[in-house]
């Protein structure tokens with residue numbers, strides 16, 4: 001039986017095993033990790049899915065900034081390899097978006113536009129942004145539902 005829960009109740013070891021499975025054990029070198037270095041995940045936007053008690057999918061969100069403006073980093077979105085392509089990734093993204101409040105800042109993620117485009121993420125307004133590590137510009141995606149004014153040329157980093 002599948003159960004959706006807050007990620008805060010999940011053990012660090014269990015989460016690391018899932019993330020190693022989905023992204024590989026060298027995942028810590030990824031630019032997204034540098035981007036949110038030292039930050040704590042945003043509780044109300046971070047979820048887990050358990051299958052008969054076993055962690056099979058997770059989403060985490062983090063406070064970061066673009067220049068001095070607060071923004072939310074979405075990810076990792078991770079689905080255990082044996083459960084991929086059965087709707088869990090989309091379920092997590094929709095849960096997170098439904099949990100977001102009007103007070104929450106715009107969202108950024110590093111991911112494939114072919115997948116995340118369906119949730120309103122696009123690279124259209126991120127071409128002037130710089131990250132603290134390598135990135136593919138086409139995969140730096142923004143979702144700015146409230147159409148807030150954001151810096152055009154700016155560095156992204158942890159929110160401090």
Ligand SMILES: CC(C)(COP(=O)(O)OP(=O)(O)OC[C@H]1O[C@@H](n2cnc3c(N)ncnc32)[C@H](O)[C@@H]1OP(=O)(O)O)[C@@H](O)C(=O)NCCC(=O)NCCS
Pocket residue numbers: 022023077078079080083084085086087088089090091110111112114115
């Ligand atoms: C990417 C990921 C979160 C998607 O979650 P999922 O539960 O496997 O996928 P879903 O069931 O939600 O969606 C499946 C659909 O998305 C498509 N899809 C999955 N990953 C995709 C990607 N990276 N790019 C484009 N389309 C993708 C599938 O082809 C499928 O399409 P269909 O419905 O037309 O058949 C998950 O596969 C995962 O954790 N992968 C490992 C980590 C990774 O590679 N992440 C890259 C994105 S940051």
